[in-house]
């Protein structure tokens with residue numbers, strides 16, 4: 001669980017302007033398209049000849065994150081990553097972000113600096129510029145809103161509605177891990193609440209816990225598409241779970257799909273944990289969320305190329321709408337796939 005922060009400076013002592021200055025001073029500009037970042041009434045971005053792709057997310061303490069087991073640095077990192085993941089899911093390259101926060105007086109300046117340390121690390125790693133935001137107080141808890149901006153030429157933008165029967169379905173990495181990480185953290189939280197002296201040991205669950213607390217967006221896949229001249233026919237990032245997200249593609253593309261159980265990549269540690277929790281690993285992969293891998297479909301020619309590229313898993317095929325959306329189990333039986341992904345409401 002979280003360590004106590006030693007030094008505590010009240011946000012009131014510092015004031016809004018000094019706080020913004022403190023939080024944003026370490027950020028280094030990385031994108032030539034950022035003409036004006038923080039410091040004016042609005043940021044200015046050079047759009048050149050590409051389309052601008054925009055995505056935004058709102059994260060509320062107690063609904064989207066739990067600070068009992070989420071270090072603020074990880075939260076900052078993840079809040080950027082999940083937005084960039086949406087930009088990559090359009091086959092676009094993220095270039096800028098804005099971050100708005102509402103903070104209650106429960107949080108010290110040092111705590112918010114931790115959050116921004118994570119935000120800065122993500123910006124550095126993904127080479128995006130923090131170009132603005134807003135800072136305000138909240139009566140209770142922490143609220144974070146991130147907007148990510150990216151670019152891509154019109155012809156290469158990939159939507160959810162382009163899948164066609166016969167297209168092959170791929171994912172860019174192992175899935176189900178983040179869901180199991182969350183199960184572990186929730187379980188440890190309950191144990192801790194019952195007896196705060198119990199020592200929590202997450203050593204053997206590093207992989208799944210990290211998948212949940214510090215996910216990465218699948219940018220390498222998007223670079224790979226560009227390099228290999230692949231344009232997926234449809235794409236979505238896996239935030240709600242394979243079932244839900246595949247159903248979004250199928251509904252919007254007006255098609256059915258078959259997923260081959262034996263091809264769905266599940267990490268070994270995650271499989272063992274699922275069994276320990278009395279859960280079926282494939283159920284975790286289908287219904288668990290927050291893996292932030294990309295789920296996409298490719299036509300025949302691109303599917304041929306993808307076979308020879310590392311980091312892409314062929315997990316199924318798009319079918320006619322009349323065939324529905326199904327899982328073909330390892331024993332050859334077909335099961336309908338329904339949306340059981342994460343719901344915040």
Ligand code: ADP
Nearest residue numbers: 020038039040041099100101131132133134135
């Ligand atoms: P305004 O009064 O015009 O809203 P602010 O004083 O709120 O301006 O913000 C000053 C500058 O700092 C702006 O460029 C704004 O985008 C940026 N900014 C404010 N809050 C944040 C934040 N939490 N993170 C990053 N940039 C911020």
Ligand code: MG
Nearest residue numbers: 133134135136
């Ligand atoms: Mg403002």
